[in-house]
Amino acid sequence: MADEQEYWYCTKHHRVEGSDGCANRDRLGPYPTEAEAARALETAQEKSEAWDNDPRWNDKRED
Template identity: 45%
Template sequence: MTENDGDWWFCLKHMKVEHGPGCPNKDRMGPYDDQDAAAHALEKARERNRQWERNG
């Protein structure tokens, strides 16, 4: 597996980025294409929630 496999996750249990196998998917957000996208998963979710609340 290479770093460009698109198998990046953000673990909600440990609050950190994971690559490849890691915690169960029920505890993770993703997969993401790269490490940076996974690192910003919570920020992106907050942004989408704010947009939904404004437009909902």
């Protein structure tokens, strides 16, 4: 992937960055496109909701 451009979403500055942006602890990614990086927070929310509703990952016991 060295020849391909990657993008991150900076949670500190709320913007899309290239590989030489903020520290990784403040970013989500990498994403293959700027558009995907711009949706990082929405994507994370969608994945969290899916995991919350996935019976394989649900720790709640139903008796």
